[in-house]
Structures are given as C-alpha cells and as structure tokens.
Amino acid sequence: MTKTHTTRSIEPDRQDADPDFERLLSYIESEYGFATTYYATKYLRRRIRSRLSRNHLERDDYESYLSLLKADDGEERTALLDALSVNVTSFYRDPSIWDGLRDVLETAQEDASGGISIWSVPCSDGREPYSLAMLARDTDGVDANRVSIRASDIDEEILSSARSGVYEQRRTADVASELEYLDDHESYVERTTIEGTDAFEVSDEIKRAVEFDRFDLINDRITGSYDLILCRNFFIYLDANYQQIVLEKLYDALRPGGYFVLGKAETMPQDLKEQFEPVYKRSRIYRRS
Ligand SMILES: C[S@@+](CC[C@H](N)C(=O)[O-])C[C@H]1O[C@@H](n2cnc3c(N)ncnc32)[C@H](O)[C@@H]1O
Known part of the structure; x- marks a missing residue:
C-alpha cells in the first residue's frame, strides 16, 4: 500500500x-x-x-x-x-437492484454514441464487475462488445483473487444461488473443484471484459467520464464528513446524464440531492443531472 x-x-x-x-x-x-x-x-x-x-x-x-x-x-x-478493508460481496448482491441496472445498460446504450464505460469501485473480489459483464451479455439491446468495465479496489490481495475469477462454494457463500439471478449463468461460469471443494470459475470471455486496478478512493485522484459508476457498500464505513467529499469527486467523474449506484443501505447526503437525481430510488440508482 x-x-x-x-x-x-x-x-x-x-x-x-x-x-x-x-x-x-x-x-x-x-x-x-x-x-x-x-x-x-x-x-x-x-x-x-x-x-x-x-x-x-x-x-x-x-x-x-x-x-x-x-x-x-x-x-x-x-x-x-x-x-x-472488509471485503464482503457477492454476485448480484441485492438482486432487486439488478433489474434497474439492466434498464440502465439499455438506456445508456441508446444514449452513448461510443461504447458504455463503467467503473465498479470498490470491487472487492470481482463478483460485482463480473455480474455486470454477464448482465451486459444477458441483456437484449446491449452490445456487450462495446461495454468496457474498469474495476478497482484498495486491496491488492483481493484484486489478485478477483483476477483469478474463481469462487469456492461454501456454507457461508452460496455462489450457486448468487448466480441464479441469471437464468443462463452457465454460459458464463464453469463448475470446477479446488482441493475437493466445489467452485465456479468465470469464463475467459467474462474475465477479459473486466480490467482491474488498485485504486484508493480517498487518496488517489478521481478522474474520468463514465456512463455508469457503482460505488456500493463503501460509504457505510466512511466518516459522514468525508462521504460528501468522495461523492462530489465521483460526480465529476460521471459524464452529464451518467448513472450512479450506491449500496442498498446507503443514502445520498441531502446536499447532493440536486446533483444526483434518483432514477430508481429504492435501488439507489441515480443520474447526474
Ligand atoms: C464491502 S466491499 C464492497 C464491494 C462491492 N462494491 C459490493 O458492494 O459488494 C468494500 C471494499 O472497499 C474496499 N476499500 C476500503 N477502503 C478503500 C479505499 N480507500 N479505496 C478503495 N477501496 C477501498 C475494501 O478493500 C473492500 O473490498
């Protein structure tokens, strides 16, 4: 670090x-x-x-x-x-929000003249950005080849696990049921075993769709012009005074009209409610106004 x-x-x-x-x-x-x-x-x-x-x-x-x-x-x-750095995550975490994200991908595809650029930060062990890569392929009207996904986290160790794309099925992490959000998930993940434990490995096509890098949301300079940023389950750990500072920087990294997603248990600070217009309020999906 x-x-x-x-x-x-x-x-x-x-x-x-x-x-x-x-x-x-x-x-x-x-x-x-x-x-x-x-x-x-x-x-x-x-x-x-x-x-x-x-x-x-x-x-x-x-x-x-x-x-x-x-x-x-x-x-x-x-x-x-x-x-x-608590790394808890899952595929299709909070399944109810992913229908909204599907709509967002479709609309972003219509709006975007080039491709759709997405940033998943923090991404933990990669299950969030891989969920997006699979969703893009599973959504009619979205050309997955024109969707680029950057995924970042502060933790190098979790990033190397993310790059490997292998997830063990455990009592505490029921990967099989996490993946059930997609009817057709077997096109994107393969079953395997690691030292006798059942596991899932995301396909090479899905791995290639996501680019991982180390990024510190607090100390590194936030730049970009993304169509969609997911910053979920990070602010729950952050001191309230700083949430707004980081959110303002993420706002600047969205293109006008770009989408932004918070974690289900997180709320948008009052002072930023004009900048981030809710699109699917209960799913914490916003749009840069
Ligand atoms: C609970 S996970 C969220 C993962 C995913 N977004 C989700 O909702 O499932 C929180 C992640 O924040 C990362 N993290 C903590 N401090 C960070 C920072 N300053 N910059 C970037 N990532 C950070 C941790 O390493 C951890 O992987």
Whole structure:
C-alpha cells in the first residue's frame, strides 16, 4: 500500500477519544497509508478490536497493540489491513437492484454514441464487475462488445483473487444461488473443484471484459467520464464528513446524464440531492443531472 502524505488530525467529534487509540490511528495512517481519518470511529474501533483479541490483548489495550505493530515483521500489518478493508460481496448482491441496472445498460446504450464505460469501485473480489459483464451479455439491446468495465479496489490481495475469477462454494457463500439471478449463468461460469471443494470459475470471455486496478478512493485522484459508476457498500464505513467529499469527486467523474449506484443501505447526503437525481430510488440508482 502506498504511503499517504496526509497527517492525521483529531476530528472534532473524536477529541474525547482515547489518546492511545488516536496514537494508534496516526501510526496506521502515516506508516501504512490507510487513511483512518476518513473512516467512522465506531467502525475502526470494531475492526481494530478484532485484532487485539486475536493477539490476546485486553479489549482497549491500544498501547500494547501499537508496540506490537512497531516490532512486527509485516504479518500483523497485513492482518490489520485485511481487517480494515472488509471485503464482503457477492454476485448480484441485492438482486432487486439488478433489474434497474439492466434498464440502465439499455438506456445508456441508446444514449452513448461510443461504447458504455463503467467503473465498479470498490470491487472487492470481482463478483460485482463480473455480474455486470454477464448482465451486459444477458441483456437484449446491449452490445456487450462495446461495454468496457474498469474495476478497482484498495486491496491488492483481493484484486489478485478477483483476477483469478474463481469462487469456492461454501456454507457461508452460496455462489450457486448468487448466480441464479441469471437464468443462463452457465454460459458464463464453469463448475470446477479446488482441493475437493466445489467452485465456479468465470469464463475467459467474462474475465477479459473486466480490467482491474488498485485504486484508493480517498487518496488517489478521481478522474474520468463514465456512463455508469457503482460505488456500493463503501460509504457505510466512511466518516459522514468525508462521504460528501468522495461523492462530489465521483460526480465529476460521471459524464452529464451518467448513472450512479450506491449500496442498498446507503443514502445520498441531502446536499447532493440536486446533483444526483434518483432514477430508481429504492435501488439507489441515480443520474447526474
Ligand atoms: C464491502 S466491499 C464492497 C464491494 C462491492 N462494491 C459490493 O458492494 O459488494 C468494500 C471494499 O472497499 C474496499 N476499500 C476500503 N477502503 C478503500 C479505499 N480507500 N479505496 C478503495 N477501496 C477501498 C475494501 O478493500 C473492500 O473490498
């Protein structure tokens, strides 16, 4: 992970926070480049406590945990950064929104003189952008060859798993039923086994349709002119003050009339309601006005 040049300052709502906890957050921000300032304190506390517990430390012993990180050979750093970027995702997550997305692809195809450019950020292990690539092929009136999909995430490890396009069927991740949103998903994924576990691998055609790169939504410069941006289930972790800043930058990266999608549990800040006009309100699909 690249280092940021931001210096962590204590936010007004965090001034009463535990100084040991603040010192730990400053260290994570300056040494590991994870912009803790932007994340909700409650979220950070919960994720960091999970590491304290795994290291058999008392619930609030942030001081010892900081010493442990300073003496660490890299293993705990990786585990901590892993804990901070929760990668939960699925194919066709929140199935009800995907009918709306199908309409969006059709309309974007009619509007776009060139192809349709899409950015899925953050994309986690790739199931969201691959869902889009399959949806484009499954939608009449959309020329999938003219749809380009960029997919980005901050986490290099999850990106390499995304590029492999292999998903194990587990009790906790029922990939088979996730894929049922599409009647014809077997044209796009193949069944396989990995060390005796059932798994699905997306076809080469679908893998080729998505280009992955590492991108930090907080520290990297957001540019582009996309027809559709999906930024789902990222803002739930972010401090409310920063949600708006990132949303404004994403707004600028949409072409006029371009579409934008939030996660189902996320809401558009009041101040941005004029910029983002709801298209399918319950599905959190908006259009740049
Ligand atoms: C819950 S997943 C969302 C995946 C997908 N959009 C979905 O809704 O299923 C959140 C992702 O945000 C990524 N993430 C966390 N901080 C980030 C940042 N600053 N920039 C880009 N991605 C980030 C994590 O690595 C994680 O994969």
